[in-house]
Amino acid sequence: MANILVTGTSRGIGKAIADALKGHNVVGHASSGAEDRIAADLSQPGAAEALWAEALDRLGGRIDVVINNAGIFEAAPIGDGHEAWVASWERTLRVNLIASAELCRLAVVHYRERGGGGRIVNISSRAAYRGDSPDHWHYAASKAGMIAMTKTIARGYAAERILAFAVCPGFTGSDMVDDYLASRGGQKILADIPLGRIATPAEIAETTRWLAIDAPASATGAVIDVNGASYVR
Secondary structure (H helix, E strand, O other): OOEEEEOOOOOHHHHHHHHHOEOEEEEEEEOOOEOOEEEOOOOOOOHHHHHHHHHHHHOOOOOOEEEEOOOOOOOOOOOOOHHHHHHHHHHHHHHHHHHHHHHHHHHHHHHHHHOOOEEEEEEOOOHHHHOOOOOOHHHHHHHHHHHHHHHHHHHHHHHHOEEEEEEEEOOEOOHHHHHHHHHHOHHHHHHOOOOOOOEOHHHHHHHHHHHHHHOOHHHOOOEEEEOOOOOOO
16 A cells, blocks of 8 residues: 655546545645645745645655646736746746656655655656747746656666656546637537547546556656647657
């Protein structure tokens, strides 16, 4: 039974991941928190470190797996004023990449100190490879950063049995994506997915569960696409 920290578990993919990991000791996170989740606003400096400390306490001083799922998808049109545009970049990078990097670092340090290794799974996006809309440069950049970070961790610490993986969903059924689909013309987007539908949170969750628990050590550094063949590498 593994001790697992999952960020962004209030709904959608994160909630599905937490559900898929039943039987393990899972501590979830949300911006507002709840009885079974730790509250942390990852847009704020210091929040990731406080989240880690609270999760470590709740899990009896041992974390075996960290799953970085929390993320935001907010538009930053280039027509916005410069200060507003830069602020959007800073907020998105803080939540999607920097907070994840902090938790990855804390996890690696923890795994090395206690020995025995551990796992990290980062939820990225197909946008890391194919880009995103003209209003979402920052989102694509943040997700590409997660991929580069994951591969670097995998290469740097595999000998210590510290394993790192990433998942790249495309459009997935969630409140955030439903709003986006509606704004961009849902049928046109579906026509770009050879499978003919968007992924379900359960599909992303099962892929994540496998990487977190069952994937062989030799798969470290792997990036798994779960996007209905809407982008293939």
